[in-house]
Amino acid sequence: MAFPHRPDAPELPDFSMLKRLARDQLIYLLEQQHEVDKLYKVENKPALSSSEQLCFLVRPRIKNMRYIANLVNADKLAGRTRKYKVIFSPQKFYACEMVLEEEGIYGDVSCDEWAFSLLPLDVDLLSMELPEFFRDYFLEGDQRWINTVAQALHLLSTLYGSFPNCYGIGRCAKMSYELWRKLEEEEDGETKGRRPEIGHIFLLDRDMDFVTALCSQVVYEGLVDDTFRIKCGSVDFGPEVTSSDKSLKVLLNAEDKVFNEIRNEHFSNVFGFLSQKARNLQAQYDRRRGMDIKQMKNFVSQELKGLKQEHRLLSLHIGACESIMKKKTKQDFQELIKTEHALLEGFSIRESTSYIEEHIDRQVSPIESLRLMCLLSITENTDKAAGKITDAFSSLAKRSNFRAISKKLNLIPRVDGEYDLKVPRDMAYVFSGAYVPLSCRIIEQVLERRSWQGLDEVVRLLNCSEFAFTDMIKDDKASSESLRLILVVFLGGCTFSEISALRFLGREKGYRFIFLTTAVTNSARLMEAMSEVKA
Amino acid sequence: MDCYTANWNPLGDSAFYRKYELYSMDWDLKEELRDCLVAAAPYGGPIALLRNPWRKEKAASVRPVLDIYSASGVPLASLLWKSGPVVSLGWSAEEELLCVQEDGAVLVYGLHGDFRRHFSMGNEVLQNRVLDARIFHTEFGSGVAILTGAHRFTLSANVGDLKLRRMPEVPGLQSAPSCWTTLCQDRVAHILLAVGPDLYLLDHAACSAVIPPGLAPGVSSFLQMAVSFTYRHLALFTDTGYIWMGTASLKEKLCEFNCNIRAPPKQMVWCSRPRSKERAVVVAWERRLMVVGDAPESIQFVLDEDSYLVPELDGVRIFSRSTHEFLHEVPAASEEIFKIASMAPGALLLEAQKEYEKESQKADEYLREIQELGQLTQAVQQCIEAAGHEHQPEMQKSLLRAASFGKCFLDRFPPDSFVRMCQDLRVLNAVRDYHIGIPLTYSQYKQLTIQVLLDRLVLRRLYPLAIQICEYLRLPEVQGVSRILAHWACYKVQQKDVSDEDVARAINQKLGDTPGVSYSDIAARAYGCGRTELAIKLLEYEPRSGEQVPLLLKMKRSKLALSKAIESGDTDLVFTVLLHLKNELNRGDFFMTLRNQPMALSLYRQFCKHQELETLKDLYNQDDNHQELGSFHIRASYAAEERIEGRVAALQTAADAFYKAKNEFAAKATEDQMRLLRLQRRLEDELGGQFLDLSLHDTVTTLILGGHNKRAEQLARDFRIPDKRLWWLKLTALADLEDWEELEKFSKSKKSPIGYLPFVEICMKQHNKYEAKKYASRVGPEQKVKALLLVGDVAQAADVAIEHRNEAELSLVLSHCTGATDGATADKIQRARAQAQKK
Numbered sequence A: 001m002a003f004p005h006r007p008d009a010p011e012l013p014d015f016s017m018l019k020r021l022a023r024d025q026l027i028y029l030l031e032q033q034h035e036v037d038k039l040y041k042v043e044n045k046p047a048l049s050s051s052e053q054l055c056f057l058v059r060p061r062i063k064n065m066r067y068i069a070n071l072v073n074a075d076k077l078a079g080r081t082r083k084y085k086v087i088f089s090p091q092k093f094y095a096c097e098m099v100l101e102e103e104g105i106y107g108d109v110s111c112d113e114w115a116f117s118l119l120p121l122d123v124d125l126l127s128m129e130l131p132e133f134f135r136d137y138f139l140e141g142d143q144r145w146i147n148t149v150a151q152a153l154h155l156l157s158t159l160y161g162s163f164p165n166c167y168g169i170g171r172c173a174k175m176s177y178e179l180w181r182k183l184e185e186e187e188d189g190e191t192k193g194r195r196p197e198i199g200h201i202f203l204l205d206r207d208m209d210f211v212t213a214l215c216s217q218v219v220y221e222g223l224v225d226d227t228f229r230i231k232c233g234s235v236d237f238g239p240e241v242t243s244s245d246k247s248l249k250v251l252l253n254a255e256d257k258v259f260n261e262i263r264n265e266h267f268s269n270v271f272g273f274l275s276q277k278a279r280n281l282q283a284q285y286d287r288r289r290g291m292d293i294k295q296m297k298n299f300v301s302q303e304l305k306g307l308k309q310e311h312r313l314l315s316l317h318i319g320a321c322e323s324i325m326k327k328k329t330k331q332d333f334q335e336l337i338k339t340e341h342a343l344l345e346g347f348s349i350r351e352s353t354s355y356i357e358e359h360i361d362r363q364v365s366p367i368e369s370l371r372l373m374c375l376l377s378i379t380e381n382t383d384k385a386a387g388k389i390t391d392a393f394s395s396l397a398k399r400s401n402f403r404a405i406s407k408k409l410n411l412i413p414r415v416d417g418e419y420d421l422k423v424p425r426d427m428a429y430v431f432s433g434a435y436v437p438l439s440c441r442i443i444e445q446v447l448e449r450r451s452w453q454g455l456d457e458v459v460r461l462l463n464c465s466e467f468a469f470t471d472m473i474k475d476d477k478a479s480s481e482s483l484r485l486i487l488v489v490f491l492g493g494c495t496f497s498e499i500s501a502l503r504f505l506g507r508e509k510g511y512r513f514i515f516l517t518t519a520v521t522n523s524a525r526l527m528e529a530m531s532e533v534k535a
Numbered sequence B: 001m002d003c004y005t006a007n008w009n010p011l012g013d014s015a016f017y018r019k020y021e022l023y024s025m026d027w028d029l030k031e032e033l034r035d036c037l038v039a040a041a042p043y044g045g046p047i048a049l050l051r052n053p054w055r056k057e058k059a060a061s062v063r064p065v066l067d068i069y070s071a072s073g074v075p076l077a078s079l080l081w082k083s084g085p086v087v088s089l090g091w092s093a094e095e096e097l098l099c100v101q102e103d104g105a106v107l108v109y110g111l112h113g114d115f116r117r118h119f120s121m122g123n124e125v126l127q128n129r130v131l132d133a134r135i136f137h138t139e140f141g142s143g144v145a146i147l148t149g150a151h152r153f154t155l156s157a158n159v160g161d162l163k164l165r166r167m168p169e170v171p172g173l174q175s176a177p178s179c180w181t182t183l184c185q186d187r188v189a190h191i192l193l194a195v196g197p198d199l200y201l202l203d204h205a206a207c208s209a210v211i212p213p214g215l216a217p218g219v220s221s222f223l224q225m226a227v228s229f230t231y232r233h234l235a236l237f238t239d240t241g242y243i244w245m246g247t248a249s250l251k252e253k254l255c256e257f258n259c260n261i262r263a264p265p266k267q268m269v270w271c272s273r274p275r276s277k278e279r280a281v282v283v284a285w286e287r288r289l290m291v292v293g294d295a296p297e298s299i300q301f302v303l304d305e306d307s308y309l310v311p312e313l314d315g316v317r318i319f320s321r322s323t324h325e326f327l328h329e330v331p332a333a334s335e336e337i338f339k340i341a342s343m344a345p346g347a348l349l350l351e352a353q354k355e356y357e358k359e360s361q362k363a364d365e366y367l368r369e370i371q372e373l374g375q376l377t378q379a380v381q382q383c384i385e386a387a388g389h390e391h392q393p394e395m396q397k398s399l400l401r402a403a404s405f406g407k408c409f410l411d412r413f414p415p416d417s418f419v420r421m422c423q424d425l426r427v428l429n430a431v432r433d434y435h436i437g438i439p440l441t442y443s444q445y446k447q448l449t450i451q452v453l454l455d456r457l458v459l460r461r462l463y464p465l466a467i468q469i470c471e472y473l474r475l476p477e478v479q480g481v482s483r484i485l486a487h488w489a490c491y492k493v494q495q496k497d498v499s500d501e502d503v504a505r506a507i508n509q510k511l512g513d514t515p516g517v518s519y520s521d522i523a524a525r526a527y528g529c530g531r532t533e534l535a536i537k538l539l540e541y542e543p544r545s546g547e548q549v550p551l552l553l554k555m556k557r558s559k560l561a562l563s564k565a566i567e568s569g570d571t572d573l574v575f576t577v578l579l580h581l582k583n584e585l586n587r588g589d590f591f592m593t594l595r596n597q598p599m600a601l602s603l604y605r606q607f608c609k610h611q612e613l614e615t616l617k618d619l620y621n622q623d624d625n626h627q628e629l630g631s632f633h634i635r636a637s638y639a640a641e642e643r644i645e646g647r648v649a650a651l652q653t654a655a656d657a658f659y660k661a662k663n664e665f666a667a668k669a670t671e672d673q674m675r676l677l678r679l680q681r682r683l684e685d686e687l688g689g690q691f692l693d694l695s696l697h698d699t700v701t702t703l704i705l706g707g708h709n710k711r712a713e714q715l716a717r718d719f720r721i722p723d724k725r726l727w728w729l730k731l732t733a734l735a736d737l738e739d740w741e742e743l744e745k746f747s748k749s750k751k752s753p754i755g756y757l758p759f760v761e762i763c764m765k766q767h768n769k770y771e772a773k774k775y776a777s778r779v780g781p782e783q784k785v786k787a788l789l790l791v792g793d794v795a796q797a798a799d800v801a802i803e804h805r806n807e808a809e810l811s812l813v814l815s816h817c818t819g820a821t822d823g824a825t826a827d828k829i830q831r832a833r834a835q836a837q838k839k
Helices: A016-033 A062-077 A094-102 A132-139 A144-160 A171-186 A210-214 A220-228 A257-262 A267-286 A293-328 A331-345 A349-361 A366-380 A402-409 A427-431 A438-449 A456-461 A496-509 A523-530 B002-007 B124-128 B332-338 B345-357 B362-372 B376-389 B393-407 B416-432 B442-448 B450-459 B463-473 B481-492 B500-511 B519-528 B532-539 B545-554 B558-568 B571-584 B587-595 B598-611 B613-622 B626-639 B644-660 B664-687 B696-705 B709-718 B723-737 B740-749 B757-765 B769-776 B781-790 B794-804 B807-816 B820-838
Strands: A053-058 A083-088 A109-113 A119-122 A125-127 A165-169 A200-205 A234-237 A248-251 A468-472 A485-491 A512-517 B008-011 B015-024 B036-040 B047-051 B065-069 B075-080 B086-091 B097-101 B105-109 B115-120 B130-138 B141-148 B153-156 B179-185 B188-195 B198-202 B207-210 B222-227 B233-238 B242-247 B253-258 B267-270 B280-284 B288-293 B299-302 B307-312 B315-320 B323-329
Touching: A016 A053, A016 A119, A053 A062, A062 A083, A062 A094, A062 B598, A094 B571, A094 B598, A132 A144, A132 A523, A144 A171, A144 A485, A144 B571, A165 A171, A165 A438, A171 A200, A171 A468, A171 A485, A200 A438, A210 A366, A210 A438, A210 A496, A210 A523, A220 A234, A220 A267, A220 A293, A220 A496, A234 A293, A257 A267, A257 A293, A267 A293, A331 A349, A331 A366, A349 A366, A349 B723, A366 A402, A366 A523, A402 A438, A402 A456, A427 A438, A427 A496, A438 A485, A438 A496, A485 A496, A496 A512, B002 B008, B002 B015, B008 B288, B008 B299, B036 B086, B036 B307, B047 B086, B086 B141, B097 B130, B097 B141, B124 B141, B130 B179, B141 B179, B141 B188, B153 B188, B179 B222, B188 B222, B222 B267, B233 B267, B242 B280, B253 B288, B267 B307, B280 B307, B332 B345, B332 B376, B345 B362, B345 B376, B345 B393, B362 B376, B376 B393, B376 B416, B376 B442, B393 B416, B416 B442, B416 B450, B416 B463, B442 B450, B450 B463, B450 B481, B463 B481, B481 B500, B481 B519, B500 B519, B500 B532, B519 B532, B519 B545, B532 B545, B545 B558, B545 B571, B558 B571, B558 B598, B571 B587, B571 B598, B587 B598, B587 B613, B598 B613, B613 B626, B626 B644, B626 B664, B644 B664, B664 B696, B664 B709, B696 B709, B696 B723, B723 B740, B723 B757, B740 B769, B757 B769, B757 B781, B769 B781, B781 B794, B781 B807, B794 B807, B794 B820, B807 B820
Parallel strands: A053 A083, A083 A109, A125 A512, A165 A200, A200 A485, A485 A512, B086 B130
Antiparallel strands: A119 A125, A165 A468, A234 A248, B008 B015, B015 B323, B036 B047, B047 B065, B065 B075, B086 B097, B097 B105, B105 B115, B130 B141, B141 B153, B179 B188, B188 B198, B198 B207, B222 B233, B233 B242, B242 B253, B267 B280, B280 B288, B288 B299, B307 B315, B315 B323
16 A cells, blocks of 8 residues: 655655745744734634734735724724734735725724745645635636735745746636746746756646536545545544544644555555554564563664554544544445446436435535536536526536546546456546546646647637646756656645545656645535635 | 156155146136136036126126036036026035025026926025025035024035024124034034134034134134035134144144235135045135145145135045146055155066066066065055056056066966956046046045946936946946936936837837836836826836836826736736726726726625625626626625515515526526515414524425424425425424324325335434334335345345345345344355356
């Protein structure tokens, strides 16, 4: 398990610099500049703090401005005077100031900005932590974050050198790319001399592939995200997982050795792997017997700590697995997956439709029903089912040519006999061998050709003829190692399944992928972003 | 080179002073200098002359002319003076000409006679008039001090940031002081004035009498006073022909001199060199010039013409109708090298080099002599330094040649000082040229810095020279060439006789994409000159759309600004323009503008969604966007309205809109919701309980749970709930109630449209295996196995599966064979499988 990388796979660039940068800036901002001693969540309710100064660290959203205004005005009514400081991240928007002014508190607050945009969640995953990007851009047509994306890319190119090969697809990808280029031109000189560390960059709009994001995930990391919701690279495991009475916040990244081995695995393999691991661990513990004093001393001082740590992680993941099994291995989950696969493959539509109907009839979950309808709508290229439910969803149901694209790109692998999930053949393993994620396939194809050449038909079917671009900046300094590093930028979010699929592709081809996403998403988040209740 | 020191004049034992010609002036002066107000800027700056008609008793009828010349006498500007009588002229540090008028107004002109601005020295002056004024330079900028008719002083230490300070009164002052000057000590400007035999120091708080230490007795009046360029020293000229020289703090005397001339001098200025120990003052009378210092004898020159002295950092410039000269103390390096019979290493090296050129062996002797003393490095340095202080390129060259020659015999002599001197001299010779007319000395140049020199060239519109210098010195583009080109462009846009197209093209041709040039700045300048069209053309060249927007807004080209803002991709900028537009245009036009800009429109909509709901509605109305209007009213029915009537009304409006949008589905759904709302209201009234805002499904369920089966049936019929859904609904509700009897009745009411597996499932969910089993028997053959497995009857499930010979079913059952009791069943299945395979 946990397929090793090919020996010639390139090293990942060091993102710890970004992490340090973010941490130091935040500490400086909060502690030194504003002497913040207690943190609260900004909500639409009165502040509990009795402090003389309130400092708000917020996204530049009108809603947040209203909250702040309510709070300040409540203080005013109560005859309280405090200092208010609003720190906008990543930047201040004029509209926000306008709202503060209209609410009559512009003079009471002072504003600041924290231009923070890149959070390294893992060795190969950078997140802008902008879940609102999806709704703002794809639903509301608001382009405010494009500038933020361009700034983030600019920061990356100053830190890791320019990218000799650039590819992209989607309107937003193109706009971000152009804006970024402009920034580079304005500030040239600094980056030019740098040897590029990352050879390729690929920008992709989420609306190129809604299908993949709408599917239930079955690789471990995706499943954990679907079940427990991973936030900012960590997850709250409840009592049912920790088998104690309290919840535990666990960081999920490559540093967790156990997790790192199973994160990209199809769920059906995980349990077996974990129990094998547990047996090995036991065996290592058992070695104590028959040790002499000296060996024992060695064992305690050198191995025991590691073993204990591993033990702790192992029991956590086993707990998580059990909890997932309880929820997901039941009949209905199997049926659900079956239906999704049928939709992807485009057969027995009638059965799928009646399954969805039954889903509604059972009142399982409105969000889930909507998700299935969206999936049906896109895969069947009809907006009859989903488009009419609410106007928000009609944007999803714009002409999709999924069937044709699927055929063209061979997204449904022809399998003779059982698909061996233990030894995956292709990226389809992340969906039990039933479907190669469209987004990942596009990336694979373009990287293979080093351009969009020969993909004209696909691009046309994606309705993206104007927005597919390739840009080669000749750079002789790019090492062969860097040319096997690829930064994939998902505008509007990506799922862990896509990450796993590309990690797999990387191992197969000797590449390493690095992911930059506006946020990590999954089907539930996608659907929630579209409903007005949560927005 | 015998006569090289011919113009050297010794003052005392240790110093020489020399006077050499900078330019022969061929300005065509119509007036005598003595009839003019004269102002000459330091650092080789321009000269302004204003014939003074007001000094004479009867006012002249002709208006005077203000002439501005370069230091070499090249006319820069000439304008008719149309304003009031002028008391004094002076140049600011930025080379702006300050003209102090009798009424206290100060008019500021540029180098080319262009009027810049004016300010006043206070209201008090209006009645009292200005008697005298001085323009002085401090580290903060240029200051103005005036003496009013009421014998009061007012000063401003920085005209750029005008703050007037009225100085305290001098007690008992009845007449104008015989002489006065501004001092600058501890960063504060003071005034020193002489009244009869007394000296007073005015600071902004008090007036104090001061006595110079060691002043010779018998003084009854001070005729002239002079402060050095750096404000460190002060010289006083008394009516006894005695000169006192000391520190400006009046704490220490440096020296004194008695010249025995009692006539008041015309001018007295300091002539000293930075870092020199020598102190000397130059005193000028009508026909005589005298250099006095700490020596029993003075140096005397005869003035053939009416002359004017300009104090400089390291000497004095003297110009007259025909010549412009520079008088200074001979710098140490030059003195060492050129002093008669000097054996200084530099002198020997110069000699050696000359012999070398003559191919004489003496060259070797001289060189050996220096080397034996180990002074070659020093010799080279001396030659380089002396070259800097020479005015004649020939002499510079021969000294540099000597340095270069000496360098050859040194192993490790860092070349930069030599190279830099060559560069500096090239620049200096270029600006000293007659046509340019900036006679800077090396020391002045170093003090001024290259940046300021470039600014001054730009100020004189000598763009090509400035650019050549930048390129020659390889200055970074942003500081050098780009900056100058930008200045040039800003000047270019002021040329009103050239068409907009030509100017824009010329600017773009020259500037291209030079880094650091901001086209928007140039455009702003063009707009400032009233050339809006040109500004717009120039903005087209600005690569950063973001930079174009603010100016376009200022020029009221808001629509263009909007498209530029959109192009920039900066939402914030778009928003700024939007709100600008909103205030500028009437609502209709504003909406029309938005209509063509989808991005701006969506942005504005979003804003309205949060802040101006009514506007949002208007926007949709304007566009006949009925779909969105419908959605808007749906939202309103939930958010804005509380009463049922209001909500229903809002929904009705929404439904109408949806019809207009031809969205039948949405319209029907909305109407259904209206019906449901009304109905829920009635249910609440009649039955009590909570119904409002439940879904149709939940409403029916609630009715069943409440035992209102009839009503539930009715509702389901009214809203045409599909049969399947209704069965699921009832099944779930009855199971929840654990009304097993009713459930059984229901199951038998007709053939279940959803089959009987759901019955099994739901019963098991309620943990009622007994009931579940009842329904399991009724499950159709296709789902029989599943049903049996659900109720836990693995054995029977196996039998059915075997009977069906269905591989999938077999494995499903097998996967359920987990308990110890299922061993037999598992075996059975395996056997059946084996048999099936045999066949």
